[in-house]
Amino acid sequence: GVAGTGKTTILFYRLVSRLRTIFDDETFSSDKCVFVTHNSRLRDQVRKLLTYFFANQELEKAKQCIRTVDEEMKRLIKDSERKFLRENKLTRDRFKGILRSKKVDLDLFWEEYRGVLRGYNLHGGSRILPKEKYIEEIGRRRGQIKIEERNEFYEIALKIEAKLATEPSLDPSKDGWDDLDLCKEAYSQIRQKPSLASLDFLYIDEVQDLTRAEMEILLLLLKPDGLRRFAVAGDLSQSIQPSSFTWQALSQAIYDILKVKIEKNATLTENYRSTPFLVDCANS
Numbered sequence: 001g002v003a004g005t006g007k008t009t010i011l012f013y014r015l016v017s018r019l020r021t022i023f024d025d026e027t028f029s030s031d032k033c034v035f036v037t038h039n040s041r042l043r044d045q046v047r048k049l050l051t052y053f054f055a056n057q058e059l060e061k062a063k064q065c066i067r068t069v070d071e072e073m074k075r076l077i078k079d080s081e082r083k084f085l086r087e088n089k090l091t092r093d094r095f096k097g098i099l100r101s102k103k104v105d106l107d108l109f110w111e112e113y114r115g116v117l118r119g120y121n122l123h124g125g126s127r128i129l130p131k132e133k134y135i136e137e138i139g140r141r142r143g144q145i146k147i148e149e150r151n152e153f154y155e156i157a158l159k160i161e162a163k164l165a166t167e168p169s170l171d172p173s174k175d176g177w178d179d180l181d182l183c184k185e186a187y188s189q190i191r192q193k194p195s196l197a198s199l200d201f202l203y204i205d206e207v208q209d210l211t212r213a214e215m216e217i218l219l220l221l222l223k224p225d226g227l228r229r230f231a232v233a234g235d236l237s238q239s240i241q242p243s244s245f246t247w248q249a250l251s252q253a254i255y256d257i258l259k260v261k262i263e264k265n266a267t268l269t270e271n272y273r274s275t276p277f278l279v280d281c282a283n284s
Contacts, residue, residue: 001233001235001266001267001268001269002235002237002268002269002271003235003237003238003271003273003274004271004272004273004274005268005269005270005271005272006268006272007205007233007234007235007268008046008205008233010233011035011203011205011231011232011233012035012046012049014203014231015033015035015065015201015203016050016053018033018201018229019033019053019054019058019062019065020053023054023058023061028061029198030061030064030065031198031199032198032199032200032201033065033199033200033201033202034065034066034067034072034199034201034202034203034221035065035066035067035203035204035205036067036068036069036072036202036203036204036205036218037066037067037068037069037205037206038068038069038205038206038209038210039068040068042068042205042206043066043067043068043071046066046205047063047066050062050063050066069179069210069214069218070084070179070182072218072221073182073183073185073186073214073217074182076185076186076189076190076196076221077182077185077186077189078189080185083177083185084177084181084182084185088176088177089177089178090164090176090177090178092107092110094176095110095113095114095160096110098160098163098164099156099160104153104156108144108145109153109156111144111244112143112144112145112153113128113157113160114178114179114211115142115211115212115244115245116129116134116138116139116142116143116244117129117134117154117157118178118179118180118211118213119179119180119211119212119213119214119244120138120142120211120212120213120244121180121213122180122183122184122187122212122213122216122217127161127164127180128157128158128161131154134150134154135147135150135151135154141249142244142246142249143244164176179211179213179214180211180213183211183213183214183216183217184213186217187216187217187220190217190220190221196221197220197221197222197223197224198221198223198226199221199222199223199226200222200223200226200227200228200229201227201229201230202218202219202221202222202229202230202231203230203231203232204218204230204231204232204233205232205233205234206233206234206238207232207233207234207245207250208234208235208236208238208239208245209234209239209245210245211244212244212249212253215250215253216253216257219253219254219257219258220257222258228258228260232250247265
């Protein structure tokens with residue numbers, strides 16, 4: 001749905017309803033139900049909303065279920081805070097600093113790097129997709145870079161990888177980890193300890209900003225023989241990063257990982273947040 005249509009509200013009410021049932025049944029566990037947000041600001045907003053529905057011990061327990069993508073990944077990883085220090089994360093700004101002298105669209109390149117070259121490479125042996133796979137397969141379907149420009153972009157990406165590997169201050173294993181590093185470690189933990197896949201209920205807000213790798217890990221956390229209830233909400237026009245997300249790609253990921261075929265989804269179009277006058281002015 002577009003902005004102001006109530007996507008997050010609907011998703012949040014589904015969570016509240018589920019938590020109420022779990023509390024009444026006395027079957028609560030923070031490893032059973034999770035509401036995933038893209039960042040800590042959104043996480044805190046959702047936690048604040050919980051105060052209208054729960055109090056005391058129930059409120060504290062409910063807050064445990066609201067986690068960022070990074071927090072949910074780190075929950076699976078032993079010594080994650082030591083291995084993945086927040087201040088060492090390879091962010092958009094740090095990445096753009098590496099590319100400062102390059103004559104490319106820095107924002108577009110970051111989206112391509114994070115969302116496609118890295119984001120579709122959870123099971124790859126190298127840090128980024130192989131060149132052929134990027135140019136002819138995944139890049140053609142998911143990337144925003146024109147096919148005649150992908151060769152040049154890939155060469156730049158290789159230089160970035162070489163810089164990350166050789167400069168101590170940008171060593172990916174020490175100072176420069178990103179979403180895929182976190183996903184790969186989480187995936188390894190799930191394979192070693194299948195009991196980590198314990199979720200019965202999964203809710204994801206702003207899903208358009210997740211990479212394919214992040215989406216796969218979250219879906220794998222649904223308990224194979226459990227209820228596997230999940231819902232996501234998002235808006236392509238509000239996508240910050242990456243550029244590779246589509247609803248079709250999400251449906252395909254759900255089928256590939258869970259063997260569930262999505263027959264339809266709900267599209268929300270009425271904006272309850274802004275008056276027609278304000279929207280018309282903004283459009284003008």
